Amino acid sequence: MDVSEIGKKITQLTGVRAIMADIKESLGAGKSFINLSAGNPLVIPEIGELWKSSLSKIMETPDFDSIIGRYGDSQGYQPFVGVVKDYFRQRYQWDISERNILITPGSQAGIFYGTNMFCDQSQPLLLPLNPDYTGYKSSWVSLEDPLTVVPNTSIVSPHTFKYQVDVSRIRQILTQKKVGAMAFSRPSNPTGNVLEDDVFHEFASMAKEYDFPIFVDSAYSEPFPGITDVSVDMSLYPNMVYSFSLSKCGLPGERMGVLVGDEAVIDKLECFQSNATIHSSRLGQAIAADVLTEYDFESMCQRYLKDLYFKKRQCVEDVLTHVLGDLDWYLHVHQGGLFSWLWVPQLKRTDLELYAEAKEKGVLVVPGSMFFHNAESISNKELLNCFRISLTATDEDIRSGVQIFAETIKDHLS
Template identity: 25%
Template sequence: MDYSNFGTKFTQPNGIIQLMEDLGDAKNSNNPNIVMLGGGNPALVPEVNDIFINELQKLVANNTLSNVFGLYDGPTGNDAFRAALAKQLKSEYSWDLTANNIALGNGSQANFFVLFNLLAGSMPDGSHKKVLFPLAPEYVGYADQGLTDDMFVAIKPDIEILNTESGSNQFKYIINFKAVEQVLASDSSISALCVSRPTNPTGNVITDEEVQHLDLLAKQYNIPLIIDNAYGDPFPGCIYTDANLTWNSNIILCMSLSKLGLPGLRTGIVVANNDIIKAIGRVNGSMVLSPNSFGPSLVTRLINEDELLPLCKNSVLPFYREKAQTAMNLFDEIFAHLPVYLHKVEGAFFMWLWFKEAKITSEQLYQKLKEQDVYIIPGHNFFIGIDDAWAHKHQCIRINYATDASTLRKGLEAIKAVMA
């Protein structure tokens, strides 16, 4: 069958599809020996899960579940949820916004597809616009979101080796602002900046000063700054360092209910100026009529009764902080005295390992581990927009540590054995 350009682009094999297919096959195999350290699935936090079940039971008891299942919301999403979230964000951060500054979509992935293609790609005047990632590596799910090719540009980071009290081999990626400014000054095709905070895959949390610098650059060049806040404050709040959330009419802030523990309900949130929100609503209306209302309906009461943020602070954050500490302790134990570096764990729930003297690539490591039923994600997939032969791209892997300690230990020891 002959496909259109769209069909050809989105049906061809790529890194993320192959990885997700492998993860799906592993999940469905019912093999009890599988060590699943790939993928981005959050853990099941018992206290949080119990509260969501309780909220579902309340929807049933109040006879409102039929409204959730049986009625369309508007194309920008559930009005009650949008109003509740706007009120909370205004109260928590003193932002000048209303429900008209919030749109919903069927997951963050769908929202980024809309945003990237609204702002970049083929333009009416015949030009071609691009999205700039000021810090690589970045979220692998961005890679194939563009309707046109060559839609993303990325800046290689500065790499800072850290001195830690424990003597652990750690490093941190830093934004190379000189390089960012050079690209913005020389390339008029840049139509948006995009950064995740905390960053998937590394757990990096760029500083408040870095966010302010990016915001000033975006305003200087009259382009929006997109901040992917899927793991950040106010929910789920998986940040283990000092960081403040910021928003203004030039920032497009993207949030999610997935990392709260509701990934299957596919609820992505965009906070932006009215023009962007209206545009998202019109695209939603054409593509899906109306976003999923189940996730928003499940958490609206929690927001209105000021229960969601305490839940994040008292249950979600401590849960993942403990997981992070376990991951760091296991890294220090298993990779002690080896030329293996861990990116400083500042947020989210990922370990990013750099095998500085690796003799095989991360893709080769991935294939060898898969033969042992151990699943990680090779790092080169995350360096979107960097097309040269930079060796560092092939020396890193991402691990999801939102699992039990014994599984994580087994996986890390398998990695060490292959890399020895």
């Protein structure tokens, strides 16, 4: 059987998928590991109770049979679409109607629709943040590489740094090439960075000026799960679509993405969804509608998620400081999300070599070069000496895993 060119691209086990396959194989081989690579959010019992209680309630309503027993609208289960509209109108004073909303089977599906609806060889996808979410690599089936920009780095304190987008380079690209769409995560997976408001505004005005959609991947953002430590401008600009997710606040298995934004863009994505999957699960949407209506969900997320991850992040920093002391290492300033991002510019091994060595010692992290788009074109290889450390492990695993990992780094630093 011959697969298409797109099929070849999609089935290639490149980058992070190869690493994830390696990790899965290692985990399945019987040896035990401290797993600091996982992206799976923690199960929080207090939040889980909300979903369970809403599910039990819905199961007793007369609507239950039709919720699970009938097809519905491609846009989403209408009671949930209405709840989402009211929620965002009230929370951010967004001037939206139902036509600005699309419910997708996970937010990744929404980005998949968006990039493939608007991007191809003649108008590629622009990924202004680099590194950024690896899902964008595989979510775009065009054979053309996305357009990316090498980030600037600034040292913020002795052991923290921050990426800055080279905005002038992005402007330059826009004058030279037609762009199909722009996408970025805010807060970022993997770095924990939150794109600054002034750059966010500038991107919004570029999208308007050059007339392309801009997808703001808000999987970790307020209002839910709200795993952020900085206040951000949540304005809804023309051409903009926010992609929210219920995955990090307890429903990853239900695949619940919530896209809110420009009506013309949403309308096209609904056509994509209608062809691809018809619609997303109605039961998940019915549960979410009840939870958003009946509880102060945002406060629950603040109370049970935000502090938890920030404490774990602090634990990573404490152990690194203890082991690596005054050596040359930097954590990205952590403004949100589920990961710590470590940069060791002077490392005498590649990130892949160090990943393999840590794995031998029973610790799994993700090598950072996997998250750089077009990594092979980055000439300053020091930029790639990074690692993503997940904050979703137990405190004990974080403490002992980071200790072993930091000692491994230390062997190749001085």
